[in-house]
Amino acid sequence: xxxxxxxxxFLQSLDxxxxxxxxxxxxxxxxLSTCEEIRKKFRHTDxxxxxxxxxxxxxxxxxxxxxxxxxxxxxxxxxxTHDQYHLNIEPPLYDIWLKAVIxxxxxxxxxxxxxxxxxxxxxxxxxxxxxxxxx
Numbered sequence: 001x002x003x004x005x006x007x008x009x010f011l012q013s014l015d016x017x018x019x020x021x022x023x024x025x026x027x028x029x030x031x032l033s034t035c036e037e038i039r040k041k042f043r044h045t046d047x048x049x050x051x052x053x054x055x056x057x058x059x060x061x062x063x064x065x066x067x068x069x070x071x072x073x074x075x076x077x078x079x080x081t082h083d084q085y086h087l088n089i090e091p092p093l094y095d096i097w098l099k100a101v102i103x104x105x106x107x108x109x110x111x112x113x114x115x116x117x118x119x120x121x122x123x124x125x126x127x128x129x130x131x132x133x134x135x
Contacts, residue, residue: 007062009119014058017108024051026107031100038093061127075127079134091132098124 004012017023028047032039042050057078063071082089098121105120106112 005066006119006122007066009116010062010123011059013105013109013111013116013119014055014062016111017105018055020108023104023108024054027054027100027104030104031097034096034100038096041087041089041093061123064130065123065126075130076134079131082131083135089131089135091135094128094132098128 025047028042028050032042060071060074060078064075081087084090101124102117102120106117109116
C-alpha cells in the first residue's frame with residue numbers, strides 16, 4: 001500500500017470537514033471570538049465571499065508545500081495583500097488563526113488524530129512562515 005503524502009492527508013481531512021456546511025462558519029465564529037483586533041480586521045467583510053476564499057486558500061496551502069507553481073504564485077499574492085502595507089496582518093495574528101483552524105478541524109474531522117493534526121500544523125506552518133517573512 002502506498003503511503004499518503006502530507007498534502008493528500010491534508011486535503012482528505014479538509015474534504016471530511018467540508019462535508020459539513022458549518023465547518024467554515026464555525027471556524028470564523030471561533031476566530032472572531034478571540035479578540036477585538038481580529039473582529040476589527042473583519043468588520044467590513046463579505047463572509048459569503050470570505051468563506052470561499054478561505055477554502056481556496058487552504059487548498060492552495062497544500063499545493064504550495066509541494067511546489068505547485070500556480071499555488072506558489074497565489075501564495076505570493078496573498079503574502080503581498082496581507083503585508084504591513086496592505087491589510088497589515090501582524091505576525092502574532094497567524095498564531096491565533098492557526099489555533100482556531102486546528103480547534104475547528106478537530107471538531108469537524110471524524111478521523112482526527114495526532115497524524116492529522118501534525119499534517120495540518122506542517123502545511124499551515126509552511127504557509128504562515130512564508131507570510132510572516134514577507135510581512
